[in-house]
Amino acid sequence: AQSVTQLDSQVPVFEEAPVELRCNYSSSVSVYLFWYVQYPNQGLQLLLKYLSGSTLVKGINGFEAEFNKSQTSFHLRKPSVHISDTAEYFCAVSSNDYKLSFGAGTTVTVRA
Amino acid sequence: GAVVSQHPSRVICKSGTSVKIECRSLDFQATTMFWYRQFPKQSLMLMATSNEGSKATYEQGVEKDKFLINHASLTLSTLTVTSAHPEDSSFYICSARWTGETQYFGPGTRLLVL
Numbered sequence: 001a002q003s004v005t006q007l008d009s010q011v012p013v014f015e016e017a018p019v020e021l022r023c024n025y026s027s028s029v030s031v032y033l034f035w036y037v038q039y040p041n042q043g044l045q046l047l048l049k050y051l052s053g054s055t056l057v058k059g060i061n062g063f064e065a066e067f068n069k070s071q072t073s074f075h076l077r078k079p080s081v082h083i084s085d086t087a088e089y090f091c092a093v094s095s096n097d098y099k100l101s102f103g104a105g106t107t108v109t110v111r112a
Numbered sequence: 113g114a115v116v117s118q119h120p121s122r123v124i125c126k127s128g129t130s131v132k133i134e135c136r137s138l139d140f141q142a143t144t145m146f147w148y149r150q151f152p153k154q155s156l157m158l159m160a161t162s163n164e165g166s167k168a169t170y171e172q173g174v175e176k177d178k179f180l181i182n183h184a185s186l187t188l189s190t191l192t193v194t195s196a197h198p199e200d201s202s203f204y205i206c207s208a209r210w211t212g213e214t215q216y217f218g219p220g221t222r223l224l225v226l
Binding site: 032034036041042043044045046049051090094098099100101102103104105 | 116
């Protein structure tokens, strides 16, 4: 079984400032890691994923994440946020059964 | 590519009635479809996994007789909430995958049971 902990429930940030959303996971087997974004009353959109290979993963909308196996982390970063990045962000993990386990989510609020 | 649709987007029903929610993969054949439930300000909880032509696998604590899942084709899965009650009010989201690890999510269906 695997689990995901998102360390920050809410992250307020000013426009054009950098943001980092922290995610730690636990699993007894090899995992696949994902970050999804959810806008109000909508489904989830995939930002990026780590399956194997390079530990630095680049996604859509200028986001990137780094897989750190020793620290069991998969933190999400963006160097300069926009108002439109205001949303809920979910870190998720799956293994060979393809079932996703989600973290509790991080609400990002970007202010002008 | 990889678009998943859900219908309806919102539904209001009376307590005791049944509601069917459709999940379709529009541009790919879905080997597996998943159904999630999300309460306000909370994360997604996996309810069940369905593979085309076989019975759904339900997560612990999910009543299979209440949440009927049918995956009749490679592009369509349905979730029927039977004898709905106010506590079943929630946001229901489906996802689909064909090969590989990535799931693609539908836009969700908001169910309100009065």
